[in-house]
Amino acid sequence: MPSAIDYLIDAQHESGGWGYTSTQKPVVEPTAAVLLAIRNEPLANNSYQRGISWLLSSQHQDGGWGINKNDPESGWQTAWALIALSYYNENQASISKSVEWLTTVGTLEISQAEFQKPEIPKRDNNDAFIWPWLPGQAGWIEPTAMAVFALEGIAKTRLAEYRISAALRYFRKYRTADGGWNIGNATPLDTIVLPRAYPTALVLLALARIARPEIQINDLKALRQDMQRDPSILTQASGLLALRTLGEDDETLISNITEQRLQNGSWDDNPFFTAWVIMASRGYL
Amino acid sequence: MTVPKVSRRAFIRLALLGGIGAGIAYIQHQTAGVGLLNFIRWSFRGQLQWLKPPAIVGLGKCPSYDEDLVSNLRELWDLSEMPDLRGKSILVKPNLLDEVDNNIATTHPRIVAAVLDLLAELGVSKIVVGEGSAFRRDTYSVVKSCGLSQTLDSHGIPFIDLNYDELIPVKVRDGWIRNSDYLWLPRHVMEADTIVSVPKLKAHHWAGVTLSIKNLLGVIPSSRYGWPKNIIHINGINATILGLYQSLPPVISIIDGIIGMEGNGPLYGKPVQHGLLAVGRDPLAVDIICTQLMGFSIETIPHLSGAALAGIGQAKKIVTRGISPDQLQKHYEAPPIL
Numbered sequence: 001m002p003s004a005i006d007y008l009i010d011a012q013h014e015s016g017g018w019g020y021t022s023t024q025k026p027v028v029e030p031t032a033a034v035l036l037a038i039r040n041e042p043l044a045n046n047s048y049q050r051g052i053s054w055l056l057s058s059q060h061q062d063g064g065w066g067i068n069k070n071d072p073e074s075g076w077q078t079a080w081a082l083i084a085l086s087y088y089n090e091n092q093a094s095i096s097k098s099v100e101w102l103t104t105v106g107t108l109e110i111s112q113a114e115f116q117k118p119e120i121p122k123r124d125n126n127d128a129f130i131w132p133w134l135p136g137q138a139g140w141i142e143p144t145a146m147a148v149f150a151l152e153g154i155a156k157t158r159l160a161e162y163r164i165s166a167a168l169r170y171f172r173k174y175r176t177a178d179g180g181w182n183i184g185n186a187t188p189l190d191t192i193v194l195p196r197a198y199p200t201a202l203v204l205l206a207l208a209r210i211a212r213p214e215i216q217i218n219d220l221k222a223l224r225q226d227m228q229r230d231p232s233i234l235t236q237a238s239g240l241l242a243l244r245t246l247g248e249d250d251e252t253l254i255s256n257i258t259e260q261r262l263q264n265g266s267w268d269d270n271p272f273f274t275a276w277v278i279m280a281s282r283g284y285l
Numbered sequence: 286m287t288v289p290k291v292s293r294r295a296f297i298r299l300a301l302l303g304g305i306g307a308g309i310a311y312i313q314h315q316t317a318g319v320g321l322l323n324f325i326r327w328s329f330r331g332q333l334q335w336l337k338p339p340a341i342v343g344l345g346k347c348p349s350y351d352e353d354l355v356s357n358l359r360e361l362w363d364l365s366e367m368p369d370l371r372g373k374s375i376l377v378k379p380n381l382l383d384e385v386d387n388n389i390a391t392t393h394p395r396i397v398a399a400v401l402d403l404l405a406e407l408g409v410s411k412i413v414v415g416e417g418s419a420f421r422r423d424t425y426s427v428v429k430s431c432g433l434s435q436t437l438d439s440h441g442i443p444f445i446d447l448n449y450d451e452l453i454p455v456k457v458r459d460g461w462i463r464n465s466d467y468l469w470l471p472r473h474v475m476e477a478d479t480i481v482s483v484p485k486l487k488a489h490h491w492a493g494v495t496l497s498i499k500n501l502l503g504v505i506p507s508s509r510y511g512w513p514k515n516i517i518h519i520n521g522i523n524a525t526i527l528g529l530y531q532s533l534p535p536v537i538s539i540i541d542g543i544i545g546m547e548g549n550g551p552l553y554g555k556p557v558q559h560g561l562l563a564v565g566r567d568p569l570a571v572d573i574i575c576t577q578l579m580g581f582s583i584e585t586i587p588h589l590s591g592a593a594l595a596g597i598g599q600a601k602k603i604v605t606r607g608i609s610p611d612q613l614q615k616h617y618e619a620p621p622i623l
Contacts, residue, residue, distance in 0.1 A: 189490050231429065
């Protein structure tokens with residue numbers, strides 16, 4: 001059986017990127033995830049270089065990324081691209097532009113122009129500083145967690161630091177009653193929602209970087225509970241990676257995931273999911 | 286001090302001017318989101334529906350998912366004068382927004398199986414089942430948890446997670462989507478000749494009801510717009526529903542109302558034993574009839590009243606066939622919004 005790395009090499013589009021399936025045209029999120037998964041694999045060095053080239057060529061003038069080059073609007077995919085590029089030190093100009101875009105992306109309440117002023121805008125609403133899926137919208141858990149992960153350690157401005165601290169307050173505020181996180185508000189339209197594994201895993205990965213003591217036992221419990229409810233590979237792999245990052249190994253989980261591997265070496269014939277499994281097996285993003 | 290006397294003629298003029306002013310203010314208020322010209326154009330188009338043939342909605346009574354669902358649907362299909370789908374490429378769109386306990390929020394897999402069997406009988410050339418979960422990163426996990434994966438395997442039908450499909454920019458009509466002339470939509474959706482919307486009959490805490498038109502929101506790709514179909518939070522759910530609906534290939538409706546959901550839908554409401562199946566080629570007409578059968582007024586459901594006003598489907602003349610609506614009438618607990 002081919003290895004997962006073999007599968008990812010085979011699934012690479014001739015233009016250099018990866019899609020969400022092996023036959024799809026490239027988009028930014030799976031390409032960035034695959035680059036993170038293969039970056040230390042000597043056999044995948046050529047694929048890695050071509051993938052980086054695709055990613056760099058897909059960057060917009062404003063420094064961000066959309067779904068691909070044809071999408072004129074930069075959005076949440078920028079955090080993924082930045083994380084992937086930040087391990088690749090040969091294009092600092094591209095990294096700086098994307099750091100700037102991600103730091104100053106506007107929200108529903110604060111425009112990009114206002115964020116680009118020297119002073120941090122004064123707003124009472126902490127949620128105005130977190131990260132949206134697309135510019136000019138309200139913030140949500142997933143893009144916020146990914147932006148924190150991407151910017152922590154490489155963005156040095158006061159605004160970046162302020163927005164990361166706002167994200168921390170946001171994670172505290174929107175933790176569900178049972179611990180863990182859903183995709184946004186824990187009580188939308190007065191409805192109590194269940195925590196979900198994927199957003200919880202992303203927040204845990206972000207908190208592990210910026211404020212590890214903030215993580216509560218209930219968060220891990222909520223993560224495990226949804227992993228039991230939802231057997232999908234993405235849930236299992238992202239959850240496993242979060243658990244391993246926090247020092248909680250789980251051999252049963254690893255063997256369950258391994259059993260779901262397909263004959264072509266992949267999980268669900270999906271480069272994005274397969275990349276997550278590789279990262280989870282390795283223990284770091 | 287004497288009060289100046291107003292003649293009868295002057296009084297009538299003043300009242301008339303006041304009435305015109307109030308009318309303009311009302312229309313301005315009602316059309317603030319879309320503009321007066323659009324409002325006039327849509328109203329005209331809506332009134333034109335009076336000149337068109339009536340929409341036919343087939344209604345059936347089916348107490349359980351253990352019944353012969355294919356026969357039930359075939360009978361309703363024939364009664365409802367549905368389009369000829371021979372040789373057509375079909376996207377079946379069930380409601381699989383998320384997995385909650387007992388799977389009461391999702392279209393029942395036996396209904397999907399019956400739809401697939403019926404479509405095969407009708408001689409369609411290609412079928413795919415597609416959905417993009419609003420709340421899950423992997424829609425296929427909902428497919429598995431609700432039991433639909435076995436159905437798809439046994440029928441040899443592929444499932445497309447529409448959140449991750451290849452995307453095509455599609456021009457939006459009527460300006461429903463603010464700040465953009467385009468919606469990015471999945472290739473499998475836009476390449477279908479016909480979309481069969483197969484929703485679960487449910488109350489909805491934001492849209493009022495979720496039936497065959499609202500069910501279409503699931504095709505919006507979250508890989509572009511974010512979860513949960515985040516364009517609805519910036520553009521408004523009703524405008525997005527209508528803008529999307531007008532951008533798609535023709536849609537027909539098959540409603541799973543055998544067990545509906547009342548109260549705090551679409552996820553956390555209570556099940557209702559309704560025993561309803563509804564079929565029609567005009568989703569607006571089907572949704573209007575089903576909304577009435579839930580005991581709600583159309584005027585309280587903005588995306589349906591908006592579609593009726595704008596003539597996006599037939600709302601003026603609807604004929605039901607099959608079981609009489611009286612025998613299917615229920616009174617659902619309203620969602621918090623209504």
